Amino acid sequence: MSDQPAYQVLARKYRPETFADLVGQDAMVRTLKNAFDADRIAQAFIMTGIRGTGKTTTARIIAKGMNCIGPDGNGGPTTEPCGVCEHCTAIMQGRHVDVIEMDAASNTGVQNIRDAIIETVSYRAVSARYKIFIIDEVHMLSKSAFNALLKTLEEPPAHVKFIFATTEIRQVPVTVLSRCQRFDLRRIEPEVMIGLLRRIAASEGAEIADDALALITRAAEGSARDATSLLDQAISHGAGETTADQVRAMLGLADRGRVLDLFDMILRGHAAEAMLELSNQYAEGADPMAILRDLAEVTHWVSVIKITPEAAEDPTVGPDERTRGLAMAEALPMRVLSRMWQMLLKALEEVAHSPNAMMAAEMAVIRLTHVADLPTPEDLVKKLKDATPPPSGPGGGAPRPAPAGGGATHAVSRTPAPTHSGPSGPSASAAPQLAADALAHYARFEDVVDLIRHHRDVKLLVEVETGLRLVAYQPGRIEVNPTADAAADLTQRLGARLQAWTGNRWAVTVTNAPGAPTIAELRDAEDSAREQEARAHPLVQAVFAAFPNAKIANIKTEADRLADAAGDMLPEVDEEWDPFDDD
Template sequence: MDETHGTLTDEPGLPGMPAAAPVPAATPYRVLARKYRPQTFDDLIGQGAMVRTLGNAFSANRIPQAWMLTGVRGVGKTTTARILARGLNYLRTGQPDTGPTVSMPELGLHCQAIMESRHMDVLEMDAASHTGIDDVRGIIDGIRYAPVSARYKVYIVDEVHMLSEKAFNAFLKTLEEPPPHAKFVFATTEIRKVPVTILSRCQRFDLRRVEADVLAAHLKKICAAEGVEAENEALAAVTRAAEGSVRDALSLLDQAIAHGAGAVTAAGVRDMLGLADRSRIVDLFEAAMRGDVPAAFAELRSQYDAGADPAVVLSDLAGFTHLVTRLKLVPGAEADPTLSEAERVRGTQFAGRLAVRALSRAWQILLKALPEVQAAPRPLAAAEMVIVRLAYAADLPTPDEALR
């Protein structure tokens, strides 16, 4: 270490050779999920109903003592809790105090510290690692003191379902009648594990999975901000794999950008996720449903040789079967933005030709076969036997047709 400049240096040079040049400290990389974490209620995507309810409650000064935020991983529960704490304590320097608000056009007096989890009056606790009654007792003992600088003391308890039974019981009285300067925000992915006595004392918000078109548009905006070229089909594949979770989508996008050396392509995403080409899944579906076993075997083997996992291929095949059924029964289903052109066009053709009974039987065969293929010592052979079952069952009559 060069003490005069505070920079890292290599080993001292050999006698008569110049000393090694100092190595500048690298700026740590921030993953996309952290870099683009929402800062205000306007940044939250797909949660309009919750934001509207909170805005009306703040405007009418009908603010409850506790909120319960629930939903699958990655939809923004902890982020929403921090934004909620920021809204409760929002105050602009040199401006009159207008009380809690969901409209935060600029950083307030407490905003930066709250969003960075270092504000003295906004305490975050991870219930997964602080499960006991002693941890809750620390909150109860400190809640009687007024906030140091903010309007409210806000206690954010993440994964609250991990608290022990005694810890929950210790919370009950304080949660029902807290001092006026204290608010609680709970977050959990397992709402059924939270006692009803706790739920009845909270205002509950179920954060929804983000819809596919909204999530795809969000990813496109982030790619533009990062200067990354991304194909629409690649973003659609990432959106499907994320299953409505924004954090999962951003993590996959981060990986896809690294995988493609700065360019996100459909082929690169398929390779990264171990997926088969969507158009080739349609080819496999067509061969199986017309009973052409040799062609179906050849297509399955080709996808396997290209790196696709047999279990993932069958899962995609089941997904396409479900899509054809939706296209047959649901008007306007072809407008889904996550569909590829091959899925949209050829899926509509299959929907016009195949009966619901054939599609239903194919779905049942694939659904029951998935665990078999995943557990099989030779997954490709197991997948081929499923294709045989599918091909020979495609044209079988239903029991009532056989009776007739």
């Protein structure tokens, strides 16, 4: 036992040592190679990319390449560092005196930069060709630290090189970026990742099934470090071949096939079956949150292959899964898929915040089973067109009697008729000029109503809209004929509120003159005119023929639709959206 080497985690053991080891970053390697060959090595590099794509590893390889002297001690800068010379070995072990690694996350201040870099750049490298500063998470530096660094970056001594790494390139000042050669390290493609994992497993003498490697690759989301760590865990589970089931259990995932089953049940609207499947998966240890996340992933995947069927050719997807996915993409309308997606996003939020995750997941699944049930508006229109005889024309049905005055509703505008605007009356001209200016904002009675709305006095607003028939109006002076239902002190309260809000005296007087309809009456008349117009439409008549008890709940004009469409372009999920509303 004593001669057995200490266990080393795979992510470290298989950390790339040369550019040849760096998988999936061919473009960067080629560019670097050309630069080194032409002896045009940049003064500063910046590596960006998600975590685990090899930014700091690449930085070290570049540092080795710049300082390598080859096995015989006579080599120059190279993209194929020998790995055996004193510099290569020291850099690999992180103990080279001229290669200074800093983590900006813990050295954000200007003083750190002064002490570690600015004060030392003028000294020559102790033993190597170049003095190299590797700064990880460089975006974390403070503004003044960046400024201090910038001076050195502008005129660096020839023996100094900088290699920066960051996950947040947008937070790095442009002045710094413009002085660096930039490399975007890509997420590693699934094929490449599976190949890498297979090689590591083979050299570890571990057996692992291909579908297990596919699961690890998917979970790692393009990060080689994460993938290698997961592989490490997976093959340490025990002797014999590591199966997909073991990896699934390790990752807390449900069987992908069963996720597809659940997805299928939901979209067929089979609520009871879906609930049973959900509780079975839960009983077998799947996390409710993970189940919903899987459903969201399937929804996304099916949507993508609906648009680009080639996307199904993903090596992390098994052949059986692929066939099912393609069939679903064919069968499901995009509308259903995007609804499903929206609802799942909302459900994930609910599950995350619910004291009982499983309960919230069950409610979400019940709600989701209604998604597919709902006919789309297109389907409904199509069914109606196919099913009903041609409409007999407006007036052919039995329209409800129009409300009183309905015939003239088109002519009625929302503006109360008798308005006198402008300070033309004798009392207004007597008022001080200042007051007249202030009151000029309230040229019409509607402006007064808007003022009430602006102050969110809902009670007063409702009372004014339903209880006052306007007889005459000028700013500061309102004559009304209250309805029988209006509160006795309404006019007095209105005057007091207006005075408080505007700072001007408002006279609100009561007369017996008939006056205009109340705002509420005007609105009702307008709505019923709209409804009559809508009812006369042949398609709507067809709907009533098919559903005699139907009610017109809401009428949207072209303008409303445009406004809705503009709203739809916002990326947010509609908080209020609920399939039951459409029932």
